[in-house]
Amino acid sequence: MPHVIDHRGGVWSIAVPIPDNPLGHTLVHLLATDRGPVLIDTGWDDPDSWDSLTAGLEACGTAVTDLHGVLVTHHHPDHHGLSARVREASGAWIAMHAADAAVVRRTREAEPGSWLSYLIDKLTAAGAPEDHLAPLYAARAEGRTSALPENRPALPDREIVPGELLDLAGRRLRAIWTPGHTPGHVCLHLEEAHPAAHPGNGRLFSGDHLLPGISPHVGLYEDPDETLHADPSPSSRLRSSRGDPIGDYLDSLERIGRLGAAEVLPAHQHAFTGAAERVTELLAHHEERLSGLRALLRTERTPWQLAEAMEWNRPWERIPYGSRTIALSEAEAHLRRLVKRGLAEPVPGSDPVAYVAV
Ligand SMILES: [Zn+2]
Numbered sequence: 001m002p003h004v005i006d007h008r009g010g011v012w013s014i015a016v017p018i019p020d021n022p023l024g025h026t027l028v029h030l031l032a033t034d035r036g037p038v039l040i041d042t043g044w045d046d047p048d049s050w051d052s053l054t055a056g057l058e059a060c061g062t063a064v065t066d067l068h069g070v071l072v073t074h075h076h077p078d079h080h081g082l083s084a085r086v087r088e089a090s091g092a093w094i095a096m097h098a099a100d101a102a103v104v105r106r107t108r109e110a111e112p113g114s115w116l117s118y119l120i121d122k123l124t125a126a127g128a129p130e131d132h133l134a135p136l137y138a139a140r141a142e143g144r145t146s147a148l149p150e151n152r153p154a155l156p157d158r159e160i161v162p163g164e165l166l167d168l169a170g171r172r173l174r175a176i177w178t179p180g181h182t183p184g185h186v187c188l189h190l191e192e193a194h195p196a197a198h199p200g201n202g203r204l205f206s207g208d209h210l211l212p213g214i215s216p217h218v219g220l221y222e223d224p225d226e227t228l229h230a231d232p233s234p235s236s237r238l239r240s241s242r243g244d245p246i247g248d249y250l251d252s253l254e255r256i257g258r259l260g261a262a263e264v265l266p267a268h269q270h271a272f273t274g275a276a277e278r279v280t281e282l283l284a285h286h287e288e289r290l291s292g293l294r295a296l297l298r299t300e301r302t303p304w305q306l307a308e309a310m311e312w313n314r315p316w317e318r319i320p321y322g323s324r325t326i327a328l329s330e331a332e333a334h335l336r337r338l339v340k341r342g343l344a345e346p347v348p349g350s351d352p353v354a355y356v357a358v
């Protein structure tokens with residue numbers, strides 16, 4: 001993949017490497033405005049990634065010190081990781097949707113011990129086996145903090161307000177709230193004619209929401225505070241109204257499909273046309289996955305047992321420790337959706353709570 005691509009019309013992409021990750025790169029986008037260049041996402045916080053970003057900016061004819069602002073599609077470290085360093089080097093503002101800004105604030109304020117306790121409670125309630133919990137107990141006993149989800153990400157200075165045009169001199173860029181992958185994920189719609197006159201309605205910076213070849217991870221939205229202070233019974237937690245990320249994601253996908261964008265500029269893989277077709281494909285994929293899971297629930301299963309039985313990109317035994325926790329979160333999000341649709345329900349009296357199709 002070329003390091004820098006000129007997408008014309010004052011839009012470039014810079015491939016910024018993600019260390020030790022099969023995704024390979026984050027495509028950071030650069031948008032020229034009348035008040036200076038603006039970045040969409042920044043990349044992973046790592047010295048090589050930083051060098052790649054700054055070299056890429058120079059190849060586009062600018063420099064990191066010239067940046068005027070940073071728009072963050074969502075709080076994940078492969079998107080928001082270098083934002084603090086960019087702000088420090090340039091004085092640029094950082095903008096993010098309020099729901100993801102809240103996640104950043106919680107992450108910064110969370111005490112390592114309370115995060116670990118939250119994780120242990122959550123995994124226990126989902127039926128995780130002792131060997132999966134043991135490293136967390138050990139970390140808590142030793143006061144280790146390595147289970148923190150990420151280091152101190154930058155607090156944004158500005159809010160991205162859904163539906164509004166962003167305050168960018170000389171450009172028409174509208175924020176579209178697309179919750180699902182994270183609670184405050186946004187896509188950014190450049191409402192300007194396509195420079196190569198591709199038919200359709202402008203270009204869409206889609207972040208992780210719409211990718212050409214992969215379906216983004218959708219798990220439960222994490223909120224340690226809420227779980228620690230709320231009713232701790234597992235069944236009430238899974239049935240609580242604190243979100244239906246899969247439902248949000250599918251709604252957001254439909255909304256994006258209706259835009260009719262001429263071209264999609266995603267944050268991984270490559271730019272593509274045919275947004276509506278890709279949306280249809282993903283909607284069908286998720287319908288299929290949900291009915292597959294419902295079939296698995298003809299047998300009562302805890303969320304952990306469901307995760308073990310689901311189809312992943314490799315056999316369960318070969319999924320590394322951290323990815324199993326993420327897979328579990330995805331299984332729980334799907335359970336939430338099935339329960340909300342009245343297609344599954346908790347088995348009365350089961351502990352940890354098991355689910356069964358209805
Ligand atoms: Zn992401």
Ligand SMILES: [Zn+2]
Binds near residue numbers: 079
């Ligand atoms: Zn990503």
